[in-house]
Amino acid sequence: MDPFAVEEKSSRRYIGRVGPWCPPGWPGFEVGWGIDSAYSGKGYAGEAARASIDWVFASFEIDEIIHCIEGSNEPSKGVARRLGAPPEADGVFDLVRDMVAATASKGKLAGGN
Numbered sequence: 001m002d003p004f005a006v007e008e009k010s011s012r013r014y015i016g017r018v019g020p021w022c023p024p025g026w027p028g029f030e031v032g033w034g035i036d037s038a039y040s041g042k043g044y045a046g047e048a049a050r051a052s053i054d055w056v057f058a059s060f061e062i063d064e065i066i067h068c069i070e071g072s073n074e075p076s077k078g079v080a081r082r083l084g085a086p087p088e089a090d091g092v093f094d095l096v097r098d099m100v101a102a103t104a105s106k107g108k109l110a111g112g113n
Helices: 046-058 073-081
Strands: 004-007 016-023 030-035 066-068 087-091 098-105
Touching: 016 046, 030 046, 046 066, 046 087, 066 073, 073 087
Parallel strands: 030 066
Antiparallel strands: 004 016, 016 030, 066 098, 087 098
16 A cells, blocks of 8 residues: 655645555554655645545554654654644664654544544
C-alpha cells in the first residue's frame, strides 16, 4: 500500500505524500506524511493525514494506526498531537532508528471519526 500524492490546490503543484504505509516488518499500520519543507506549517500534513486516517478506518478492519516519527522531528510530533495521537513510546525499530511511535485509536482522534 502506498501513500497518496498531495498537491497544493491553487497551483496543482505536487508537495508531498501522505497516507497508509505498512511494509513487511513494520511495527504497525501507519499513516505517515512527508510534505516539502517549502509548504510546511500550512496545515497540509494534518489535513491530509486526517483524511487518510478516516479513509483507513473506513476501509480496513483495524483499531489502531501508528505514526513513526523521527525523534528530533518536532513539526511531525506536533501534527501527531493535533491528530490526537500523543507519543506512546520511544524505541528503535528494526528498520528505523530514533523513532517515536504515536498511536491513533479508532473513535479517539481529535476532530472525531
